[in-house]
Amino acid sequence: MTAPLTTALPQGVAGVHALPAGHHDGPWDAVIVDPGVKERLLATAVLVLRHGRRLAGSAVAPHGLIVLAGPPGTGKTTLAQGLAQAAARALAPHGATTLVEVDPHAFPSEMLGESQRAVSRLFRETLPELAARRPHTVVLVDEVEALAVRRQAASFDTNPVDVHRATDAVLSGLDVLRARRPGTLLVVTTNFAEAVDDAFLSRADLIVRTELPDASVVPLIVADSLRELAAQWPELGGLAADTAVHERMGGLLAGFDGRRIRKTVHGALSLRLATAREPSLLSADDLLAAAREARREGASPYGEGG
Ligand SMILES: Nc1ncnc2c1ncn2[C@@H]1O[C@H](COP(=O)(O)OP(=O)(O)O)[C@@H](O)[C@H]1O
Numbered sequence: 411m412t413a414p415l416t417t418a419l420p421q422g423v424a425g426v427h428a429l430p431a432g433h434h435d436g437p438w439d440a441v442i443v444d445p446g447v448k449e450r451l452l453a454t455a456v457l458v459l460r461h462g463r464r465l466a467g468s469a470v471a472p473h474g475l476i477v478l479a480g481p482p483g484t485g486k487t488t489l490a491q492g493l494a495q496a497a498a499r500a501l502a503p504h505g506a507t508t509l510v511e512v513d514p515h516a517f518p519s520e521m522l523g524e525s526q527r528a529v530s531r532l533f534r535e536t537l538p539e540l541a542a543r544r545p546h547t548v549v550l551v552d553e554v555e556a557l558a559v560r561r562q563a564a565s566f567d568t569n570p571v572d573v574h575r576a577t578d579a580v581l582s583g584l585d586v587l588r589a590r591r592p593g594t595l596l597v598v599t600t601n602f603a604e605a606v607d608d609a610f611l612s613r614a615d616l617i618v619r620t621e622l623p624d625a626s627v628v629p630l631i632v633a634d635s636l637r638e639l640a641a642q643w644p645e646l647g648g649l650a651a652d653t654a655v656h657e658r659m660g661g662l663l664a665g666f667d668g669r670r671i672r673k674t675v676h677g678a679l680s681l682r683l684a685t686a687r688e689p690s691l692l693s694a695d696d697l698l699a700a701a702r703e704a705r706r707e708g709a710s711p712y713g714e715g716g
């Protein structure tokens with residue numbers, strides 16, 4: 411029998427990556443937030459990953475939990491992935507880092523007990539085994555509210571009871587993981603800020619609440635999106651440097667989340683066939699037309715704009 415090209419991932423694991431790796435650069439710089447927030451994130455991650463084992467058992471031992479909570483499209487997933495790479499770069503002299511991405515959607519079941527047992531196995535067996543492979547391990551549970559809910563519930567509006575059940579499952583899993591592999595870092599994201607209840611608050615080493623970009627940040631996201639396009643089509647370097655255009659776009663896109671701002675800039679390429687064929691023809695008028703159209707469709711339901 412020939413060996414399979416890819417080894418099957420264990421249940422509930424969406425991806426396993428060895429870091430640092432060049433192609434994981436990008437996300438950390440792509441999210442524009444207060445640099446102090448990034449510093450705290452990175453410092454917390456490095457302390458847990460580098461010294462968590464040595465501190466284990468002491469009164470000041472970190473729990474190894476970082477929580478990112480905030481509305482959709484505010485950069486939580488991107489920040490979490492970027493953090494893993496940034497921490498891996500900082501720790502590279504001491505060895506490599508494994509990033510394990512948990513797929514919370516892998517567990518919904520008609521039988522709640524069954525999915526809870528699967529989650530428990532993930533933390534008791536699968537994650538400790540993966541964490542034994544390299545000196546540092548970051549586990550990302552993205553959208554924790556999807557974990558261990560009934561299939562039916564998962565397909566409708568998430569109910570607060572399910573959110574609490576999911577966070578409880580993660581917290582008890584964290585205790586098991588921490589006992590077996592101190593120094594493992596768990597990064598959890600949630601779209602439900604209310605889900606960050608007392609249990610999370612008391613155990614998280616750091617909670618970052620992501621927010622809609624404020625008026626000064628919107629033009630910076632527009633500029634960054636244009637720089638991304640200019641990396642492919644250098645003729646767009648002028649637009650990428652045109653702060654007056656970024657400001658006008660910023661005025662139109664106030665109240666939008668980061669994802670919609672980036673999508674609006676990219677969407678400007680497909681307003682006309684000519685720019686779709688040849689993106690280097692993109693003009694300030696195209697960008698402003700796309701922003702006006704997005705504005706007519708309405709800002710994010712979380713924003714104050716509309
Ligand atoms: N503050 C921000 N600055 C720059 N880009 C942002 C910001 N917030 C979100 N984005 C962009 O929006 C997109 C979606 O972000 P994502 O991390 O998936 O958000 P979330 O996980 O909170 O829903 C990404 O391309 C990200 O770079």
Ligand SMILES: [Mg+2]
Pocket residue numbers: 486487488552599
């Ligand atoms: Mg996300």
